[in-house]
Amino acid sequence: GQQVMQIPQYQHVQEGEDFTTYCNSSTTLSNIQWYKQRPGGHPVFLIQLVKSGEVKKQKRLTFQFGEAKKNSSLHITATQTTDVGTYFCAGPFDGGSQGNLIFGKGTKLSVKP
Amino acid sequence: SQTIHQWPATLVQPVGSPLSLECTVEGTSNPNLYWYRQAAGRGLQLLFYSIGIGQISSEVPQNLSASRPQDRQFILSSKKLLLSDSGFYLCAWRAKRGAYTGELFFGEGSRLTVL
Numbered sequence: 240g241q242q243v244m245q246i247p248q249y250q251h252v253q254e255g256e257d258f259t260t261y262c263n264s265s266t267t268l269s270n271i272q273w274y275k276q277r278p279g280g281h282p283v284f285l286i287q288l289v290k291s292g293e294v295k296k297q298k299r300l301t302f303q304f305g306e307a308k309k310n311s312s313l314h315i316t317a318t319q320t321t322d323v324g325t326y327f328c329a330g331p332f333d334g335g336s337q338g339n340l341i342f343g344k345g346t347k348l349s350v351k352p
Numbered sequence: 353s354q355t356i357h358q359w360p361a362t363l364v365q366p367v368g369s370p371l372s373l374e375c376t377v378e379g380t381s382n383p384n385l386y387w388y389r390q391a392a393g394r395g396l397q398l399l400f401y402s403i404g405i406g407q408i409s410s411e412v413p414q415n416l417s418a419s420r421p422q423d424r425q426f427i428l429s430s431k432k433l434l435l436s437d438s439g440f441y442l443c444a445w446r447a448k449r450g451a452y453t454g455e456l457f458f459g460e461g462s463r464l465t466v467l
Contacts, residue, residue, distance in 0.1 A: 272455060281442055282396070284455035327396065329456075339386075339411075340456065344395035 241266050243330050245343035253351050258315040260346035262328035269331055271304055271311045272340065277324040285313075285326075318350050354379035358443045358459030365466050371416075371430040373462045375443030378424065383445040385426040386456065387418055390440040402426060403448075438466045 242265045252258050262271065270289045274282040286295055288304035288311060295302045301314045315322055325345040331338035358375045365371060377383055387399040398411045400418035408418050415434050419427045426443055443459040 274456075281458040281461045282456075284457070287455060329396075339398060339401055341398075342396040 241332060241341060243328060243341045243343040245328055245346055247346055248344065249347045249349075251349045251351065252318050254320060255317050258318050258322070258348055260313050260326050260328075260348075262311045262313075262343055264309045264330050267308050269308075269338075271308075272329045273302060273311075273313055274327045274329065274342075275324050276327065276345070280324075282327060315348075318348070320350050320352055323348060323350050354445075354457065356443065356445055356457055356459045358462055360462060361460060362463045363465070365433050365464065367435055367466055368432045371428070371433050371437070371464070373428040373441055373443075373464075375426045375428075375459055376424055377426075377445045380424070380445070380447060382423060382448060384448060385420060386444040386446070387426065387428050388442040388444060388458075390442060390461075391438075396442070400428070433464075433466045435466050438464055440464075 244263045246261050250258055270287055272287045273285040275285055276282045286302050288295060288302055291308050292306045293304040299316045303312045305311060311328055313326055325347045327342050327345045329340040329342045332341050355378045385402045388396045389399055390396050399416060400408055400410055402408050402420040405420055405423055408420060415437060416428060416430050428441060441462045441464060444456040446454050446456050
């Protein structure tokens with residue numbers, strides 16, 4: 240069945256280092272979304288990418304959607320302790336009409352001060 | 353502005369007991385509503401979704417059921433809990449849109465421990 244895979248599962252970085260998480264879909268996606276979940280919290284929407292090859296930036300965060308619309312990445316420059324949490328990518332399930340989202344398992348980021 | 357409320361925040365239930373989690377959305381009408389479960393602090397599994405009152409779709413066969421008695425109310429239930437039902441349950445809503453999926457707005461979550 241359709242899958243959305245994320246790597247790595249865990250990433251430990253020193254504050255100030257960069258961080259990247261990768262998302263790969265088994266099928267072409269019409270769009271991809273990214274969410275952040277702080278420890279003990281709920282997922283919060285970060286961004287949606289729609290166009291092939293699209294790149295969007297939010298301060299130190301850079302999001303990219305692959306040319307084939309099957310992969311995406313999130314890159315954080317110079318991580319801070321406030322970046323701690325789990326980052327999820329999600330793509331719409333193409334087997335139904337509602338575009339329900341399939342989530343990756345997430346990348347858990349820890350930042351050592 | 354739109355808000356989503358979910359309760360209870362935490363509960364500990366014995367095996368075989370019933371369950372009822374409730375979620376309400378304010379500030380929007382006719383939303384799509386969702387119940388997700390997150391086990392062991394990891395991935396999000398879609399359990400149920402609803403596109404309207406009384407319309408429930410199940411994504412995973414299980415010990416749980418969902419109901420939508422009002423436009424902005426979504427309830428997750430079980431008649432008899434199993435140990436495997438433990439987890440973090442998240443209610444979410446999404447505005448109905450055209451071709452592209454809109455973002456999900458999640459509630460604060462309900463952490464269920466079944467003993």
